[in-house]
Amino acid sequence: MISVLRDFDWRRWRLVLTGGTIIGLILICAIFAPWIAPYSPYDLDVVAMLQSPSGAHLLGTDELGRDLLSRTIHAARISMEVAFIAASVGLIFGTLIGVAAAYFGGLVDMVLMRFMELLFSFPAILLAVVLMASLGTSILNAMIAIGIVFIPGFSRLARAATEVVLREQYVEAARAIGMGHGRIVFVEILPNILAPLLVEAAVAFSYAILLESALSFLGLGAQPPEPSWGNMLNTGRGFMGQAPWLSIVPGAAIFFSVLGFNLIGDGLRDVLDPYMKE
Numbered sequence: 001m002i003s004v005l006r007d008f009d010w011r012r013w014r015l016v017l018t019g020g021t022i023i024g025l026i027l028i029c030a031i032f033a034p035w036i037a038p039y040s041p042y043d044l045d046v047v048a049m050l051q052s053p054s055g056a057h058l059l060g061t062d063e064l065g066r067d068l069l070s071r072t073i074h075a076a077r078i079s080m081e082v083a084f085i086a087a088s089v090g091l092i093f094g095t096l097i098g099v100a101a102a103y104f105g106g107l108v109d110m111v112l113m114r115f116m117e118l119l120f121s122f123p124a125i126l127l128a129v130v131l132m133a134s135l136g137t138s139i140l141n142a143m144i145a146i147g148i149v150f151i152p153g154f155s156r157l158a159r160a161a162t163e164v165v166l167r168e169q170y171v172e173a174a175r176a177i178g179m180g181h182g183r184i185v186f187v188e189i190l191p192n193i194l195a196p197l198l199v200e201a202a203v204a205f206s207y208a209i210l211l212e213s214a215l216s217f218l219g220l221g222a223q224p225p226e227p228s229w230g231n232m233l234n235t236g237r238g239f240m241g242q243a244p245w246l247s248i249v250p251g252a253a254i255f256f257s258v259l260g261f262n263l264i265g266d267g268l269r270d271v272l273d274p275y276m277k278e
Helices: 002-006 014-033 069-106 106-120 123-134 139-166 169-176 181-193 194-217 230-239 245-272
Strands: none
Touching: 002 230, 002 245, 014 245, 069 106, 069 181, 069 194, 069 230, 106 230, 123 139, 123 181, 139 181, 139 194, 139 245, 169 181, 181 194, 194 230, 194 245, 230 245
16 A cells, blocks of 8 residues: 555646545535534524624625525535536436447438537537426426536547547457447447546536536526525625625635536546656
8 A cells, every 4th residue: 555655646646636625625515514504504684684704604694694604505515416417417328329329330320420419509508598498497407408418528529539449459359259239339448438538527517517507597597595606696796796705605616616627627638648648
């Protein structure tokens, strides 16, 4: 164990470790929110409305006297849950579609990728809004809508990576010995295209947080009184002159979450890309 730590190149992993530390702290807050938050995110206190940060309320209170720190901590649950589930939906279905298109080629490739290009032609936020308007406003529908938005990007990446792997000799050898399609895909192809997909997934996590916040800001995501960084920003924009902390606090939470996932993505690219290695 000591020798492994001694040989570990911390410099190459510094971005991953930095981003992982930020996301780890946010995940701890999200998981243990009922025990970490000093107050309930729903308790009203008309006497303490729009109080500035103080000893009683470290980040101040909102327009209904609710503790802003408690609401920010509980809102992390929604953002992290949406990010992980939406990115997972895009990763799984996008990878399967991209691998199938590249592996079978021909008509299968043309039909699948033309449909992906159709979805890709819509701006992400517009497509998410249209899907939310069709499915209804709820957190579950937000996860589905954001996950669908991610599918075309993952499918194009998986298709390109699979086409590279299909030219390798070990795939030809697997076909020569009579290995089935399923085994070739899951044993020979998927493990060798995992690196770029992991980098894309890390970026998708950060984008999912931004999309969820945008949908909540527009009133299509989490509904009041459920705390969400997006609807907290929407509320705070009406009090920028009187109580700027209402917008600064959820904005800072979004900033650090996106920063953490982007650092992880950049770090994974540096570590997993063979051309980046010295």
